[in-house]
Amino acid sequence: MRKISILVISVFLFFGCKQKPVVHPAFYYWRTDYQNKKAETDYLDRFKSKSLYVRIMDVDFNPDLQMPVPISPIKFSDPIPKQVNIVPVVFIVNQVFNKIDTMQTAVMANRIAKFVAEKVKQAGKADYTELQIDCDWTKTTRNRYFKFLEQLSANRLLKGKTISVTLRLHQVKNIVSSGVPPVNKGILMCYNMGNLRKYGDQNSILDLHEMDQYLKDFLQEYPLQLDVALPLFEWAVVFRNQQYAGISKRIGKIQIEDKKLFKQRENSILYDLLTDYPAAGLKKGDVIRWEQVCADDLLLSSKFLSRYLSPKERNIVFYHLDIDLLKHFTNEDLQKVIADF
Structure with a gap:
């Protein structure tokens, strides 16, 4: 009887103390010049980040050349730290796949593989293990995009490497029309989920209602292994006569809090410009929607996602x-978010 009791207790302890899956914190690097700034590298060390997801270039269709071309490729003023692996990321404008056929996608796949290999060497790395493709494909571009991914996977320069793709919320929910990309894994982009161009008080970066609507009944069933991307950024969305006029890179936290420039509407993230502001190309009466993400938003998001994602290493x-963004969050803030997974 005593042996049975010990056995029962042992089984209980085994399951009760079951370890959570391993989570690997990492960061995107989304500038056109990599510089090894100590303040930013310290964050990689602090979170023991083994990987840095580096935007290599955008790819868009050139109407004069009638072919896809690289846009704003990154340069490496410094090598990436030795202890950190590079995950190259290539952003492809969705409309490219409406402009080219499957022969041209094969050519594009080969050129991307060669271009990425060269950039990885410039980053001071002998090789890499994962290539990420970022494209917000649609029903009309799905077939050519998926064919391109197959061609990319078959490229000799990518033999043995993981191909991952970005996934927007609508692609998870609308799996019948969006399809499932023929790759090893995806990364769920938990930002830019609202209607950026719609005038109003909503935060288009991170909207928990949208996340619930698009993921609650669909995320558990998604067949690809999934990593997760979460936002730390902020931006100023400009409206003129209640029409979307773009995102201003000249307006930051300092400018938006300048009471001589802007007046915040009561209980709102909308700000009225009080005077012409030529340096930013803005006119008196323009409205700025100041969107940002706080630690509580991230924590609510991580708690939601942890309920519906399978408990796997990710x-x-x-x-x-970006140190200017990271300073809005404490080390404890981000560690809590990571711990939820």
Whole structure:
């Protein structure tokens, strides 16, 4: 009887003390010049980040050349730290796949593989293990995009490497029309989920209601292994006569809090410009929607996602590695988010 009791207790302890899956914190690097700034590298060390997801280039269709071309490729003023692996990321404008056929996608796949290999060497790395493709594909571009991914996977320069793709919320929910990409894994982009161009008080970066609507009944059933990307960024969305006019890179926290420039509407994230502001190309009466993400938003998001994601080893990638953004969050803030997974 005593042996049975010991056995029962042992089984209980085994299951009760079951370890949580391993989570690997990482960051995106989304600038056109990599510089090894100590303040930012310290964050990689602090979170024991083994990988840095580096935007290599955008790819868009050039109407004059009638072919896809690289846009704003990154340069490496410094090598990436030795202890950190590079995960190259290539952003492809969705409309490219409406402009080219499957022969041209094969050519594009080969050129991307060669271009990435060269950039990885410039980053001071002998090789890499994962290539990430970022494209917000649609029903009309799905077939050519998926064919491109197959061609990319078959490229000799990518033999043995993981191909991952970004997934937007609508692609998880609308799996019948969006399809499932023919790759090893995806990364769920938990930002830019609202209607950026719609005038109003909503935060288009991170909307928990949208996340619930698009993921609650669909995330558990998604067939790909999933990493998760979470936002740390902020931006100023400009409206003129209640029409979307773009995102201003000249407006930051300092400018938006300048009471001589802007007046905040009561209980709102909308700000009225009080005077012409030529340096930013803005006019008196323009409205700025100041969107940002706070630690509580991230924590609510991580708690939601942890309920519906399968408990597997995964990467949690923060967008992006920028000291001006990271200073809004404490080490404890981000550790709590990571711990939820």
